[in-house]
Amino acid sequence: METAERARLDAFFGRIASHFTPAERPASLLITHLLPERPAFVRGVAEVTELRAVLPKPKSVHAEAMRLVENSGHTCDKLSRELxxxxxxxxxxxxxxxxxxxxxxxxxxxxxxxxxxxxxxxxSGSIIGVVEDTENGHRRYADLGKLPCPVVSVARSPLKEPEDFLVGQSVVFSAEALMRSRGDILHGRTALVIGFGKLGSSIARLLHAKGVRVTVHDIDPVRRTQALSQGFSVARSLEAGLEGAGLVLCASGALSLRGDDFGRLRNGAYVATVTSSEDELELAGLNEVYERTRVGEHITRYLTTGHYFYLLNGGNAVNFLHGASVGPFIFLVQAEILAASAALARGGLDPGMHELGSADRAAIAATWLDYFNR
Incomplete structure (x- = not known):
């Protein structure tokens, strides 16, 4: 990032922080993708809260970004689901x-x-609340039922919609780049998109624009009707969708493919996800059945008698191979996370799921436009 770009980003987060910083700053623990632009967001979190630890998501750590964060005096701890x-x-x-x-x-x-x-x-202190960034995480908290504290979710915010669309672009770009490295292309291929939420629907539209015949599978009947209304085929079952697909993109935010499902893939199919293997894919049992061979950078062939398929990026989010960049639109969501942190610090939210108010979102959007609509 150039010096001028870094200065503009710091100025943006500084203005957001000055607008939302509460009278009494809470402590915070931050889980984040530690990508190249992320140190500015970390500095913003440290203005709105007393940042006690940064926990980078292990499959998306940029070495220089971690160095900058640690040089700023923040501790980076190892993150795992087990923690x-x-x-x-x-x-x-x-x-x-x-x-x-x-x-x-x-x-x-x-x-x-x-x-x-x-x-x-x-x-011994008090957990005043959680801010959640993703649809997958939103569901995990909602599934707890009666929550013991407020959870402010930005996963379904209108400020996140540009990010979702652009993440879809980066997913399609990365999947195609890996396929091309083996002499394959998207055009004319059949694809199955598992999950037709904001991200999955974006991926489906982008694949269609590239000449891909797209079928959708979603467990939600409402989303299946939405897919049909937008001109996509809808698989009658996951099994039927897998059998005809040369590319499978998992965008459900939950477990998309179980161990038995891999055997239904057509020979030579590519499999990619938009989150992580631990969320989307049940891979553990495959090691006893399939021989794994690296056949290209970030491409693994799974081979057993009479059957083979290719797994991209080890089953982890394929777009992180190429930076997962969505441009300055990501800063809208990061600013909303700062505002949500301040809302929790001010108190007054009952235990349960919450969203930021429209007035706060409008203030964030207006500030963002001042800095990035040039």
């Missing part, structure tokens, strides 16, 4: 970082969800 899956371990970790403090948890993917009830009950 917060076991309540006692989760409590020990947060006690070590912020004992006795008011804490907001900034999440990407529902990492804190398994231990949230225990954290709210046993932590």
């Amino acid at each position: 917060f899956a076991e309540p006692d371990r989760a409590v020990r970790y947060i006690e070590a970082k912020a004992a006795g403090l008011r804490v907001v948890l900034l999440d990407v993917g529902g990492y804190f969800a398994p231990s949230l009830h225990t954290l709210c009950e046993r932590f």
